[in-house]
Amino acid sequence: MKTKLPILKTDPDFQSLKPPLRREAYEELELNIVCNGCREPIKVWGDYIIDGHKRYKICYEYEIEFKTEEILLKSREDAISWICADLLHNHELPENYQHYLIGRKYLAEKTVGIMNITGTNQYTIESMERKPHTGKTSTKIANEFHIAHSTVRKYRQYAKAIDQLKAVFPDFGRKILFGEVKISQDNIILLAKKQMDEIRQIIANIAENGKVTTSDIEGRAYRIEKEVIPVAAKATVKDMPAFDPDAYVSSLTLTIPSWISSIKRTAANSDIKMLSVKARYDLVKVLNDLISISTTIKNILEEN
Numbered sequence: 001m002k003t004k005l006p007i008l009k010t011d012p013d014f015q016s017l018k019p020p021l022r023r024e025a026y027e028e029l030e031l032n033i034v035c036n037g038c039r040e041p042i043k044v045w046g047d048y049i050i051d052g053h054k055r056y057k058i059c060y061e062y063e064i065e066f067k068t069e070e071i072l073l074k075s076r077e078d079a080i081s082w083i084c085a086d087l088l089h090n091h092e093l094p095e096n097y098q099h100y101l102i103g104r105k106y107l108a109e110k111t112v113g114i115m116n117i118t119g120t121n122q123y124t125i126e127s128m129e130r131k132p133h134t135g136k137t138s139t140k141i142a143n144e145f146h147i148a149h150s151t152v153r154k155y156r157q158y159a160k161a162i163d164q165l166k167a168v169f170p171d172f173g174r175k176i177l178f179g180e181v182k183i184s185q186d187n188i189i190l191l192a193k194k195q196m197d198e199i200r201q202i203i204a205n206i207a208e209n210g211k212v213t214t215s216d217i218e219g220r221a222y223r224i225e226k227e228v229i230p231v232a233a234k235a236t237v238k239d240m241p242a243f244d245p246d247a248y249v250s251s252l253t254l255t256i257p258s259w260i261s262s263i264k265r266t267a268a269n270s271d272i273k274m275l276s277v278k279a280r281y282d283l284v285k286v287l288n289d290l291i292s293i294s295t296t297i298k299n300i301l302e303e304n
Contacts, residue, residue, distance in 0.1 A: 006068065010048070018053060045079045045082075046070075081109050095179070157185075175210070186299055187299065
């Protein structure tokens with residue numbers, strides 16, 4: 001007589017958040033369950049598996065009994081946030097994968113406007129208690145993972161771009177998350193905005209070292225060159241000065257130290273706690289713009 005096992009549901013999105021097991025690791029898990037039984041309960045939200053997809057599959061294949069543990073959550077977004085937190089806190093993952101999960105966690109919590117649903121014991125009902133939404137979701141997640149809240153928002157864009165790419169090119173998405181393809185976060189976001197045919201061609205043309213650069217995405221006409229060419233084009237042949245390819249970069253190199261000095265002076269002499277909301281907002285906005293454009297030009301320079 002066959003063992004009657006509970007039938008559980010799988011959500012493709014829940015399942016896709018989990019990193020795939022190597023064949024050897026899966027076979028080791030399979031052997032362990034067959035020999036020793038399924039000792040760790042499969043965690044569920046209602047009828048849906050949120051942790052233990054592989055164990056569930058093995059148990060059904062070999063008709064092995066298993067226990068379930070229900071995690072009390074109020075929505076699908078809560079479940080996504082819980083899965084991301086569980087993976088981030090309890091598993092060793094590549095850096096790219098961690099950034100992706102933080103971005104997905106942010107997107108989930110932003111949707112429902114909740115505080116961090118994990119606690120000292122994330123498998124108990126006490127850890128699911130809701131608290132008043134007193135601050136920005138990005139700030140709460142930033143505090144949890146000890147990063148800047150602007151970084152959390154960037155990981156949100158990164159996660160959205162990865163999901164767009166994974167939907168059509170799942171193997172390429174996996175290679176990015178596991179660092180098998182070298183590509184900056186800014187370039188991933190840029191790549192995801194391209195047409196599918198263009199992305200397919202870029203993937204097909206990836207160099208042997210598995211690196212995707214800005215030039216691969218935008219072509220060889222870099223933005224720095226695009227800014228220089230129109231200025232030169234306006235001059236006549238007679239008046240045209242000798243072109244200095246280092247001029248703009250050299251000027252910027254001399255200017256930036258004064259910015260750094262001003263920022264240090266402001267940090268040393270300002271009472272941050274006394275700043276008005278508007279002053280904080282205005283400074284954060286221009287600093288984020290500075291970080292964004294600095295990262296873009298830095299990536300271009302490093303790629304060459």
